[in-house]
Amino acid sequence: AQSVTQLGSHVSVSEGALVLLRCNYSSSVPPYLFWYVQYPNQGLQLLLKYTTGATLVKGINGFEAEFKKSETSFHLTKPSAHMSDAAEYFCALSSGSARQLTFGSGTQLTVLP
């Protein structure tokens, strides 16, 4: 069975500060990992993904994530938070022959002025 754990359901940072959203996964086969962002009353927008190859992946809006197999982690970072980054962020996993995504419970990011 596969699973995704997001540590911290709510994270608050000051504008301009580092954003770090944590994601750990469990999978018996090599996973594909994704970060999605959801703004109020909207669907999910893909931020970035890891499939194979380079373990540091860059996404949209200045976000990046590093796949660490030894730590089974895929944490999302952004060097400097902007007010527009306030949203809910979901880490997701897909593996094996299944295309379905298994999601973490989400992290609500608040950016303080």
Place this chain on the structure above:
Amino acid sequence: KAGVTQTPRYLIKTRGQQVTLSCSPISGHRSVSWYQQTPGQGLQFLFEYFSETQRNKGNFPGRFSGRQFSNSRSEMNVSTLELGDSALYLCASSTATSGGPDTQYFGPGTRLTVL
């Protein structure tokens, strides 16, 4: 290229009724998946359709069903609605060019409220 579209965006139904939601995938995408999002259970996989066939199904009762048409458009149906079916229903599409994991792109969702 146009994104995933879902209709309607908002829906209000009463208990016992049935509802049909529609999803049009990105052009060229052959796989459509449906997810239910609720505050209590989070994002849960309902089912995936590929080439008009249900390929995978999540752990939901038989009241939840779906289908896919030859143009890859998909519908999901919920019969005998219950209060707990109130949720945001998200559709996602992917190219499904390989037999394994794929990048899914989501639509804006349909907000279903059951009274």
